[in-house]
Amino acid sequence: MQTQLHPLFKDSDHGREAEAILRSCVHCGFCTATCPTYQDLGDERDGPRGRIYLIKQLLENGEATEKTRTHLDRCLNCRSCETTCPSGVKYGRLVDLGKDIVERQQTRPLWERSLRWGVRQVLPYRHRFALLLRLGQLARPLMPEVIKAKIPLKQTHSLWPSQVHSRVMLALAGCVQPSTTPKTNAAAARVLDRLGITLLEETKAGCCGAVSYHLSKHEEGFNFMRRNIDAWWPAIEAGAEAIVMTASGCGTTVKDYGALLKFDPVYASKAARVSELAKDLSEVIAGEDLASLALRLDSVKTAVHCPCSLQHAQHLPDSVGHILDSLGVEQTPTNDKHLCCGSAGTYSIFEAEISQRLLSNKLDALSVGKPERIVTANVGCQMHLASKSKVPVQHWIEVLDEALP
Numbered sequence: 170m171q172t173q174l175h176p177l178f179k180d181s182d183h184g185r186e187a188e189a190i191l192r193s194c195v196h197c198g199f200c201t202a203t204c205p206t207y208q209d210l211g212d213e214r215d216g217p218r219g220r221i222y223l224i225k226q227l228l229e230n231g232e233a234t235e236k237t238r239t240h241l242d243r244c245l246n247c248r249s250c251e252t253t254c255p256s257g258v259k260y261g262r263l264v265d266l267g268k269d270i271v272e273r274q275q276t277r278p279l280w281e282r283s284l285r286w287g288v289r290q291v292l293p294y295r296h297r298f299a300l301l302l303r304l305g306q307l308a309r310p311l312m313p314e315v316i317k318a319k320i321p322l323k324q325t326h327s328l329w330p331s332q333v334h335s336r337v338m339l340a341l342a343g344c345v346q347p348s349t350t351p352k353t354n355a356a357a358a359r360v361l362d363r364l365g366i367t368l369l370e371e372t373k374a375g376c377c378g379a380v381s382y383h384l385s386k387h388e389e390g391f392n393f394m395r396r397n398i399d400a401w402w403p404a405i406e407a408g409a410e411a412i413v414m415t416a417s418g419c420g421t422t423v424k425d426y427g428a429l430l431k432f433d434p435v436y437a438s439k440a441a442r443v444s445e446l447a448k449d450l451s452e453v454i455a456g457e458d459l460a461s462l463a464l465r466l467d468s469v470k471t472a473v474h475c476p477c478s479l480q481h482a483q484h485l486p487d488s489v490g491h492i493l494d495s496l497g498v499e500q501t502p503t504n505d506k507h508l509c510c511g512s513a514g515t516y517s518i519f520e521a522e523i524s525q526r527l528l529s530n531k532l533d534a535l536s537v538g539k540p541e542r543i544v545t546a547n548v549g550c551q552m553h554l555a556s557k558s559k560v561p562v563q564h565w566i567e568v569l570d571e572a573l574p
């Protein structure tokens with residue numbers, strides 16, 4: 170797709186990068202068929218090809234309209250379109266660049282700005298989020314059902330193994346995971362411990378930076394990334410084998426640190442090393458001798474939900490399913506595996522109606538085989554699915570942890 174860049178963007182790195190991505194699109198429209206928001210809203214501008222046209226117009230006219238912002242806001246950044254695209258269009262990167270320009274040109278109404286600011290002040294900060302969640306949990310009995318469902322019940326923290334092994338890996342506690350699903354990293358630590366690996370959480374590391382970055386506050390996001398790199402660096406220099414990501418949404422961002430910070434003269438090479446070391450938990454577990462765990466698995470029928478960040482961004486659509494298969498866990502069939510559950514980072518807050526419809530569709534698609542539990546690989550999807558699911562929703566590593574002898 171030929172694009173004549175407006176003088177505003179002609180000499181900018183971002184303008185040239187967006188132009189190169191646009192050039193790779195042959196506007197065939199294959200991607201439209203697998204876009205959840207196009208399926209939901211039926212408007213070409215709410216599908217990838219339409220959004221690509223809107224970004225092209227923006228780069229040529231140099232002016233963002235409210236319409237452009239609305240249709241880009243409705244994009245989940247699930248990247249299902251990337252998986253479908255025969256031309257390898259890097260849509261996820263393009264939409265980030267487009268959203269960034271729109272955000273700088275179009276002032277949002279005051280309430281939207283306030284809500285976005287509030288989310289950025291709470292979500293990425295572990296202790297602030299934990300405090301707000303605790304207040305919500307205390308007030309839960311007084312709340313209407315629809316809000317109650319969104320507040321996860323208080324979770325008990327489980328013990329980390331105390332053994333120290335020569336093989337060491339790092340884990341990211343992140344921002345919301347310690348208070349919403351604290352069992353996940355502890356379960357990963359226990360399973361890895363039995364495999365002879367010590368899992369360490371660096372307390373100074375926190376939010377991966379995705380919340381700010383995807384809300385078009387790029388520099389703020391970069392600062393979270395730099396802080397994590399600094400926190401991990403001593404352990405990396407001491408020989409940590411991998412940075413194990415138990416939330417695939419954060420994993421996608423950490424795997425991108427190298428690309429995102431490539432222009433940073435101080436952090437570029439460290440960021441690239443961090444990205445090299447970042448592995449989804451399923452990649453780490455798949456490479457180990459699982460027979461040595463002598464697991465005693467239950468016979469609970471299980472539906473696997475693969476988050477978009479794992480299947481479309483990290484290209485690991487079957488990694489969890491294969492592990493569970495190899496262990497003999499009974500998996501039930503599911504439909505529309507490629508479609509997003511509607512969680513998508515902060516999407517469920519800002520685009521609640523679409524998000525709820527996608528959630529209902531996803532739960533129907535996961536329930537066709539009548540599972541007794543659903544497992545997933547990302548804290549956001551886990552909480553979102555659990556808010557409406559009739560069966561328990563867990564992180565898949567808990568299935569292995571509960572089966573340890």
Ligand code: SF4
Nearest residue numbers: 194195197198200254
């Ligand atoms: S499938 Fe790829 S090449 Fe075709 S319209 Fe979509 S993004 Fe463009």
Ligand code: SF4
Nearest residue numbers: 204244245247248250
């Ligand atoms: S990222 Fe997802 S929601 Fe956005 S255009 Fe692509 S398929 Fe549609």
